Amino acid sequence: MKRSRSQPWIWLLPSFFLLILVGIVPFFILLYLSFSDYFLLYPDIPRVFVGLKNFRTLVFDPWTYNALATTFTFVIVAVAFEMAIGLGLALLFSKPFKGITLLRTIMLIPLVIAPLVTGLIWNQMLNPDFGIITYLLHSLGLFLNSGPTIDPSTALLSIVAVDIWHWTPFVMLIILSGILALPKEPFEAAKIDGASRWQTFRNITLPLMRYPIMVAFLLRFMEAFKIFDEIWVITGGGPGDATRVVSIHTYKIAFYRWDLGYGSAIALFLEYITIILCSAFYKILQKSE
Amino acid sequence: MSQEPKKVGRRIFLNYAIAVIATGVIVGAATYFAVPKGEVTVTAPGTTVTKTVTTTVTETSTTKPITTVTPDSWWADAAKKYAGTTIRVLTESVPPSLILQKYVPEFEKLTGIKVEFEATYYDDVYAKEMADFAAHTAIYDVLYVEIEWLGAYAGAGYLFPVEDMMKDHPELTDPNLDPDDFVALEQRKFKNKLYTLPYETFGYLYYYRKDLFEKYAGDFKKEYGRDLTVPKTMEEYEDIAKFFTGREPNLYGHLAQAKTHNALVCDWQNFHCMFGSPEYEKNFLDWSKMRASGVVNSSWAIEALEYYIKLLKYAPPGALTYTWDEAGAAMQEGLIAQGPFWGDWALSMFDPSVSKVVDKIGFASFPRLSKNPNAKTMNGCASGWGINADSKHKEAAWLFAQWTKRKGFDAIWMKDAGVLGRKSSVNDPAVQAADKKFGNLFTALLDASKYYYFPLTIPEYSEMKTAAEEPLGLAVNGKISVKEALDMLASRWDEILKRSYP
Numbered sequence: 001m002k003r004s005r006s007q008p009w010i011w012l013l014p015s016f017f018l019l020i021l022v023g024i025v026p027f028f029i030l031l032y033l034s035f036s037d038y039f040l041l042y043p044d045i046p047r048v049f050v051g052l053k054n055f056r057t058l059v060f061d062p063w064t065y066n067a068l069a070t071t072f073t074f075v076i077v078a079v080a081f082e083m084a085i086g087l088g089l090a091l092l093f094s095k096p097f098k099g100i101t102l103l104r105t106i107m108l109i110p111l112v113i114a115p116l117v118t119g120l121i122w123n124q125m126l127n128p129d130f131g132i133i134t135y136l137l138h139s140l141g142l143f144l145n146s147g148p149t150i151d152p153s154t155a156l157l158s159i160v161a162v163d164i165w166h167w168t169p170f171v172m173l174i175i176l177s178g179i180l181a182l183p184k185e186p187f188e189a190a191k192i193d194g195a196s197r198w199q200t201f202r203n204i205t206l207p208l209m210r211y212p213i214m215v216a217f218l219l220r221f222m223e224a225f226k227i228f229d230e231i232w233v234i235t236g237g238g239p240g241d242a243t244r245v246v247s248i249h250t251y252k253i254a255f256y257r258w259d260l261g262y263g264s265a266i267a268l269f270l271e272y273i274t275i276i277l278c279s280a281f282y283k284i285l286q287k288s289e
Numbered sequence: 290m291s292q293e294p295k296k297v298g299r300r301i302f303l304n305y306a307i308a309v310i311a312t313g314v315i316v317g318a319a320t321y322f323a324v325p326k327g328e329v330t331v332t333a334p335g336t337t338v339t340k341t342v343t344t345t346v347t348e349t350s351t352t353k354p355i356t357t358v359t360p361d362s363w364w365a366d367a368a369k370k371y372a373g374t375t376i377r378v379l380t381e382s383v384p385p386s387l388i389l390q391k392y393v394p395e396f397e398k399l400t401g402i403k404v405e406f407e408a409t410y411y412d413d414v415y416a417k418e419m420a421d422f423a424a425h426t427a428i429y430d431v432l433y434v435e436i437e438w439l440g441a442y443a444g445a446g447y448l449f450p451v452e453d454m455m456k457d458h459p460e461l462t463d464p465n466l467d468p469d470d471f472v473a474l475e476q477r478k479f480k481n482k483l484y485t486l487p488y489e490t491f492g493y494l495y496y497y498r499k500d501l502f503e504k505y506a507g508d509f510k511k512e513y514g515r516d517l518t519v520p521k522t523m524e525e526y527e528d529i530a531k532f533f534t535g536r537e538p539n540l541y542g543h544l545a546q547a548k549t550h551n552a553l554v555c556d557w558q559n560f561h562c563m564f565g566s567p568e569y570e571k572n573f574l575d576w577s578k579m580r581a582s583g584v585v586n587s588s589w590a591i592e593a594l595e596y597y598i599k600l601l602k603y604a605p606p607g608a609l610t611y612t613w614d615e616a617g618a619a620m621q622e623g624l625i626a627q628g629p630f631w632g633d634w635a636l637s638m639f640d641p642s643v644s645k646v647v648d649k650i651g652f653a654s655f656p657r658l659s660k661n662p663n664a665k666t667m668n669g670c671a672s673g674w675g676i677n678a679d680s681k682h683k684e685a686a687w688l689f690a691q692w693t694k695r696k697g698f699d700a701i702w703m704k705d706a707g708v709l710g711r712k713s714s715v716n717d718p719a720v721q722a723a724d725k726k727f728g729n730l731f732t733a734l735l736d737a738s739k740y741y742y743f744p745l746t747i748p749e750y751s752e753m754k755t756a757a758e759e760p761l762g763l764a765v766n767g768k769i770s771v772k773e774a775l776d777m778l779a780s781r782w783d784e785i786l787k788r789s790y791p
Contacts, residue, residue: 002616025589038425040419040422040749041441041445041748041749041751041752042444043445043446044444044445063759072651111634113710127607127610128605128606128607128609128610129539129605129606129619129622129624130539131624145606147604147606147607150606150607150609150611152609152766152767152768206764236548236549236550238548238549238609238610238762238766239549239609239762239766240501240549240762240763240765240766240767240768241549241759241762241763241768242766252755254417255416256755257752257755258419258752269683
């Protein structure tokens with residue numbers, strides 16, 4: 001049967017249409033808004049092209065810098081811990097032992113919980129007045145008349161802990177699937193040559209695992225940059241501005257102050273940073289090959 | 290000596306019966322002809338006379354009899370053209386709205402108009418309404434409009450004024466609507482035009498635990514040499530706050546909503562006015578002629594915020610993460626002995642499914658500073674039903690809004706909602722009975738309302754309030770000084786005001 005050359009394109013049309021509708025069009029709207037003065041509270045003010053005005057505001061806005069710094073701190077600490085713990089757990093679960101199936105299932109439970117629900121659960125547990133974690137900390141003599149989420153010095157760490165709990169299983173899952181797919185021969189050869197466990201891990205497992213590790217890292221890096229739900233529910237960006245990451249900052253500007261022009265500019269800037277950093281990591285990976 | 294009971298003969302009995310029936314027929318006929326057609330006399334349950342009520346809600350309140358309510362037949366006739374229409378209502382998920390929701394099926398049955406009633410949390414209501422306005426999607430027809438959003442909505446043309454609705458559609462306007470009967474009608478106007486139909490009016494109240502006040506009366510007298518009563522001044526309030534904090538495990542003497550959120554700005558305004566009114570109030574009400582600098586960061590303003598922060602030590606540590614939702618839960622959990630809190634939560638304290646302090650709460654007007662006794666001290670809230678200017682079902686929406694506030698029903702709703710609606714409902718026996726049952730709630734609301742100030746209905750107010758959140762949040766969390774915070778706030782407000790009032 002002769003196949004028409006246009007047939008595959010026809011089948012792809014719905015997907016293209018959807019992609020354009022939910023991905024490309026909003027992006028161009030965002031781009032357009034970021035170069036406009038658009039206050040939803042004052043529709044009488046004409047929506048005019050203002051060139052780079054919003055980006056100029058961004059450059060001189062200490063609140064945005066502060067939010068960026070908080071975001072980077074959060075991403076670096078949270079993703080580093082998730083990668084380390086995730087790798088350790090993946091190695092642990094790669095060897096068969098009694099009860100492994102049950103333990104693996106338990107480990108994956110946080111993954112199936114929506115971020116908003118995760119936030120609500122932890123919000124209750126960390127509640128400064130009646131949360132179980134706060135109660136335990138109080139009984140240890142810690143955070144008396146306070147709580148980890150209301151102390152500006154520990155609020156971000158509390159969010160990091162919640163994120164680690166939520167997303168480490170994801171890292172573990174990706175790395176574990178990589179480990180289980182590794183060829184057996186190099187390990188058998190290393191064993192015959194008398195390599196120690198550490199040497200096997202350092203010289204065989206890790207190099208063979210760099211792609212799954214990089215995939216896990218890139219996915220977590222991009223997601224951590226966009227964290228919103230958990231912080232919104234647990235601290236709302238506070239106390240003060242202690243957990244005000246860029247996504248919360250952008251939301252407050254765009255949907256509290258209704259300054260859609262400036263809000264779009266920050267969102268675009270965040271997207272730009274994420275793309276640059278991800279590309280850089282990808283280049284590093286390619287070079288190491 | 291025993292006396293035999295007098296026997297009533299059949300003839301005497303019949304004579305009495307005929308006399309009673311004849312009297313009934315005469316009274317009934319007289320009533321029928323005395324009342325204009327299409328209206329019915331409202332009588333309070335268990336009584337047989339038409340009631341006259343006097344209200345003292347505001348300066349403009351008048352003595353008004355509950356004379357007439359519009360019969361169901363009028364609503365059914367008016368809605369005939371719109372039967373089968375679906376309207377969407379968006380409101381805040383607080384007790385008054387949840388009470389109202391129970392009655393929605395009655396409206397649907399009566400008019401044939403289908404109502405999709407959505408109640409969600411405060412921030413979400415605002416976000417959804419703004420998104421609906423911006424995209425002109427007209428998802429919602431009837432909107433809950435907080436007084437602090439009114440200026441922005443009306444100024445932007447997002448609402449269809451109900452005053453125009455009344456002029457354009459007299460045939461759809463309840464003949465007994467009587468707008469002057471609503472509490473705080475002026476607060477629903479923008480540039481002297483009525484934009485929303487008054488829905489609920491309330492404000493901050495002084496909540497206190499009656500059981501704890503009784504239990505510790507002796508101890509308090511020993512320590513302070515005076516009786517433990519509802520405080521009249523802030524000095525007395527502070528003594529009580531200090532006395533109760535830590536008196537029992539997890540018991541605190543003050544309540545605050547200090548999360549970096551709109552709730553904190555409301556809390557701050559209470560204290561700001563307490564120290565600065567009437568100066569603040571005078572300026573506050575005429576921003577168009579002045580600037581924030583020199584008022585919101587003046588010496589008394591600094592003193593006010595410092596006092597607010599000082600009192601936080603008597604509140605639960607979690608108060609720094611509280612909005613009204615968490616503060617309400619803390620009150621219901623029994624953590625708080627006394628404190629200022631929004632009145633629309635009052636009746637939830639009496640709901641055993643959510644409250645551990647049922648029948649233990651009393652209400653009063655909030656105390657004032659001895660040095661500024663006549664200050665307007667507490668935030669008042671006056672929300673209304675707005676009609677979306679983009680709505681394709683404005684007429685059906687208007688009918689629904691009026692139906693929820695109709696005479697005769699308002700008192701029924703008020704007694705369960707715990708907020709103020711119509712002036713004429715205040716002295717309704719059902720509301721009076723509820724007042725006694727629920728810790729003098731309505732008496733406290735009426736008393737407190739004399740000291741309420743209401744947010745401005747200027748388009749910039751919503752933005753100004755949002756701009757105040759961050760500086761105040763940084764100050765209460767100790768990241769910057771009170772002076773720095775108020776300077777930042779003043780400069781932000783001036784920036785907004787200069788744009789609109791150069």
